[in-house]
Amino acid sequence: MASPKPTPGSSRLYGLLGVPAPFDTSYTLVTSPILPPLWLAATRLTFAVYGTVFIIFRLAYEGIKYHTDSAFFSYFTSLSYIGLFSYFWASGVQTLLFALSGCKRYPLQRWYKPLHFLHMLLLSTIITFPIIVTIVFWSLLSSPTTLSTRYSAWTNISEHALNTVFAAFEIFFTNAGVLSASPAARGLPWMHLPFLLVLLACYLGVAYITAGAQGFYNPHTQHGLLAAYIVGIAIGEAIVFTLVRYLCLFRHHLSIRMSRFGMESVSVDEGSGKRYSGLLADGEDWEDVGRPSAGSRSETSGGRGMAV
Incomplete structure (x- = not known):
């Protein structure tokens, strides 16, 4: 079911939240500068399967x-890990459906605006929270026993190193992170940062619940250290968010520059001679790179010529 047409006021609000109308006309969420959509879907779904198997195996073992x-769900590491692979399941399925549609559309585009925002906010969490987890763990929490056994090494590398590798894949090898209501405001929306800080603050409630229910963490005895952690992680999240935002912008501009030099390689419809590189910005058109075959046609959708 298509989402209702937003009012001007709600459109401005959603624009500030990184949800343009119409939504993602350049398919940034389901394309990559270097991978065809089908390969991108396969990669995302492979990550999703790995993370799901890891979580289930660890819980059972x-x-x-x-x-x-x-105790698994008492740790921010575990909660952010679940969010990371929830994103890969969601984005992987959307990318797969986009590829199977002939690169014409994907379901999220037609869903309601709140779901667009939640998907974008989830993206902001999975490309910032894992980096915070990795930095905090290896700088403050790791010990000589961290890699002492095969199982310990596997779990800690998976949760505290590969998590950032997976996040880096989204930052550097997909077109995600540049969707915006206007070209002047590209990048992760600044309005997402308060939501991320609130989510981090909500985790403090989990710490107190853990102290009361399981007793292996007592925030009442470490007020000074707890306050330092709160302030430090909040500042760290703001710094990581800013760095990731501009890394995504740099990748976007580099991709556009590459496309101008004819370095795009993602084919959509070789038979008709039309090709979509995955490097286009909002408002840029499909590229005709060959002579269309007889009987091929194009149709206009949202002001863009689309190969069919």
Whole structure:
């Protein structure tokens, strides 16, 4: 079902939240500067399967052997890890459907604006939170036992190193992170940062719940250290968000520059001679790179010529 037409006021609000109307006409969320949509979908879904298998195996193994599975959801590492692979499932399925449609559309485009915003906010979390987790763990929380056994090495590398590798894939090898209501305001929306800080603050509630229910963390005895962590992580999140935002912008401008030199390589419809590189900005058109075959046609959607 198509989403209702937004009012001018709501359009401005959603524009500030990084949700343009119409939504993602350049397919930035389901394309890559270097991978065809089908390969991008396969990569995202491979990450999603790996993360899901890891989480299920760890819960089962530690629940049976150590009876510590109940503590899994008390850690920000675990919660952010679940969010990371939830994104890969969502984006992977959308990208797959985009590829199977002949690169004409994907379902999220037709959904309601709140779902557009939630998808964009989830994207902002998965390309910033894993970096915070990795920095904090390896600089403050790791110990000589972190890599002492095969199982410990696998779990810690998966949760505290590969998480940032997966986030870096979205930052550097997809077109995500540049969707905006206007070219002048590209990049992760600044309005997402307060939401991310609120989500981090909400995790403090989990710490107190853990202290009351399981007793292995007591925030009441470490007020000074807790305050330092809160301030430090908030500042760290703001810094990481800013760096990631401008990394996405740099990647976007580099991709556009590459496309101008004819370095795009993602084919959509070789038979008709039309090609979509995945490097286009909003308002740029499809590129006719060959002589259309007989019987091929194009149709206009949202002001853009689309190969069919």
